[in-house]
Amino acid sequence: MTLSSAEPTVQAQASTQGGERLQLLRVLGPGHVWALGVGIVLVGEYMGWNFAVGKGGMIAGLVACWLAGLLYTCVAMIDSEVTSTVAAAGGQYAQAKHIVGPLMAFNVGLFLVMAYTMLEAANAITIGFLLDTVAGLQGHSGLHQPPFIVLTVVFLAWLNYRGVLATLTFNLVITAIAFLAIILLFVSVQLGASHVPLDFSAISTDPLPYGWLGILAALHFGLWYYLGIEGTCQAAEEVRSPARSLPYGTMAGIMTLLIAATLTWYVCSGLIPWEYLGQAGTPLFDAARVTGSTPLMVLLFIGTIFSTLASANGCINDASRAWFSMGRDRYLPSWFGAVHPKYRTPYRSIVFLVPIALIFALGAPLDQVVTFSILSGLLGYTFMTFNMVMFRRKWPLGTIKRGYVHPFHPFPAILLLLICAATYFAVFLGYGSQLIAMMCFYILASLWFHFWRYRFVRRGDQFTMPWPRPQGC
Amino acid sequence: MAYQPPKQGFVGQIVDVAVLLVMTVGALYIPLYLGLAGAAxxxxxxxxxxxxxxxxxxxxxxxxxxxxxxxxxxxxxxxxxxxDYSFSWAALLVMAVLVIGYFVLVVRLSDKEYRDVIAERFDRK
Structure with a gap:
């Protein structure tokens, strides 16, 4: 695998089995990386983040937004350094393979697949819910949601099946429109477009309905504002210049999301009673409803649909590439490691993950699906902390070429670990059973991999970077 | 000599995929379906x-x-x-042991595998 290649044509190389091994196309620029990251995450402003308000109140929701922003700043700093150096499909999965070991890589691959597949399911649920709401507003209550959920997942899977460039260009456009919708809502409300005034009196009358514990509890869903931004590095093998484009796209994405998250909290908290906001399915659309402005309602309806489509689209892209990478390395059956002969996409992985997304989209409540996604993301962020420390210890600065070196090491890793620990406790408050179920799943999967699946893995092939031997090994 | 993994047949691959699916649905979906997991x-x-x-x-x-x-x-x-945010310290301890124990387990077993990888990658030249 030639990581420095910028050749935008299909490459083929002899595989170890003597056949032709097709590779993914290097066609993506920084704009696509931004769109992939923000496209997946922007939906966090359109749904899910507001459960943080439900867990702790308005102030807790804002504090959670900023604390989570701090967490993701650490994630972006760490991820930019490691990803710009280990630029291979699978992102953190490839990092774990080279830095910690195969079992960790298998787990990280599963974190990515589960986080993105659950997020995809949450997006499909939101689309069904939104269409039901709008149908109700038009006097057609009781819309049957499942067909729309299935249609969403299957259509986007088909789009991904056909090709990554078309898919992410599509994402770039609809993400930009969804982001613009939030800005327009904020500006319109500030200019007095709302028939109902902004009201923040709950901040003084009921500032912390759960006390200080509520702030900690709210951190659980605070992650939803940004969850998935690290997905930028999933397409590392398809980026023309990973060392430059990946850090740039990720950092630009974090800045975009910090702005959008703050604006979203401000508008929604001012227009919607916090008790309603804490359990709403589509908070930004609800905020537009409260303004009484039909154009804003239409705009936020489009924004919600576009953000969920962009997110689900990016999730399918990322989850399938993580699954594909694991298949290619035989961590999973090698059948999944195939690239489509015409479209150059990991088509078998794309198709395989469709029914898993549908099981949860059709059969689980939104907050539970969101929690599963958050938990998988959280486990991945925890991994990043010791992965970063091990990376610097095994290959100190100067021993290998890094695309980007993040400052203040190990402070970001320590801070990230502390916020992760607080978030585990936050999930434990109210959703402890999901946390235990998730941990049992990963422990079982780890034992299965180590004692069974690993026998099919070629040992030496797990280290493909042109680096010197790691120190201490 | 480099480790040569056994070739896995089609049926074996299907079984492995089925095991993963059963673990996913069994551990994550069934508790939700049975009402054993949920927000309080x-x-x-x-x-x-x-x-x-x-x-x-x-x-x-x-x-x-x-x-x-x-x-x-x-x-x-x-x-x-x-x-309801009341909780027992024993439950919190169980959660902490699960999370920390999981990472310790994975890192230790990974390290064992990683040494094989490094040995094969760098010692065979």
Whole structure:
């Protein structure tokens, strides 16, 4: 695998089995990386983040937004350094393979697949819910949601099946429109477009309905504002210049999301009673409803649909590439490691993950699906902390070429670990059973991999970077 | 000599995929389906609720109405629902042991595998 290649044509190389091994196309620029990251995450402003308000109140929701922003700043700093150096499909999965070991890589691959597949399911649920709401507003209550959920997942899977460039260009456009919708809502409300005034009196009358514990509890869903931004590095093998484009796209994405998250909290908290906001399915659309402005309602309806489509689209892209990478390395059956002969996409992985997304989209409540996604993301962020420390210890600065070196090491890793620990406790408050179920799943999967699946893995092939031997090994 | 993994047949691959699917659905979906997992948020209804009794001022009442909820009784369950954050320290300890134990397990077993990888990659030259 030639990581420095910028050749935008299909490459083929002899595989170890003597056949032709097709590779993914290097066609993506920084704009696509931004769109992939923000496209997946922007939906966090359109749904899910507001459960943080439900867990702790308005102030807790804002504090959670900023604390989570701090967490993701650490994630972006760490991820930019490691990803710009280990630029291979699978992102953190490839990092774990080279830095910690195969079992960790298998787990990280599963974190990515589960986080993105659950997020995809949450997006499909939101689309069904939104269409039901709008149908109700038009006097057609009781819309049957499942067909729309299935249609969403299957259509986007088909789009991904056909090709990554078309898919992410599509994402770039609809993400930009969804982001613009939030800005327009904020500006319109500030200019007095709302028939109902902004009201923040709950901040003084009921500032912390759960006390200080509520702030900690709210951190659980605070992650939803940004969850998935690290997905930028999933397409590392398809980026023309990973060392430059990946850090740039990720950092630009974090800045975009910090702005959008703050604006979203401000508008929604001012227009919607916090008790309603804490359990709403589509908070930004609800905020537009409260303004009484039909154009804003239409705009936020489009924004919600576009953000969920962009997110689900990016999730399918990322989850399938993580699954594909694991298949290619035989961590999973090698059948999944195939690239489509015409479209150059990991088509078998794309198709395989469709029914898993549908099981949860059709059969689980939104907050539970969101929690599963958050938990998988959280486990991945925890991994990043010791992965970063091990990376610097095994290959100190100067021993290998890094695309980007993040400052203040190990402070970001320590801070990230502390916020992760607080978030585990936050999930434990109210959703402890999901946390235990998730941990049992990963422990079982780890034992299965180590004692069974690993026998099919070629040992030496797990280290493909042109680096010197790691120190201490 | 480099490790040569056994070739896995088609049926073996299908079985492996089925095992993963069963683990995913069994550990994550079945508890939800059986109602064993879920958020602990419960309403605390009050009799004959009014907007004032529910602590909603005039602006908030207008917001509720814009959201299509004009009757305080309809809003009562939403307004009064709260999470129960009481917990036992034993349960918290179990969670901590699970999370920390999981990472210790994975890192230790990974390290064992990683040494094989490094040995094969760098020692065979």
């Amino acid at each position: 948020k419960t309403p605390r209804p009050i009799e004959n609720p009014t907007w004032e009794a529910l602590g909603q001022n005039a602006a908030e009442q207008a917001q509720w109405q814009a959201l299509g909820i004009a009757d305080p009784a309809a809003a009562s369950d939403i307004v009064t629902a709260r999470f």
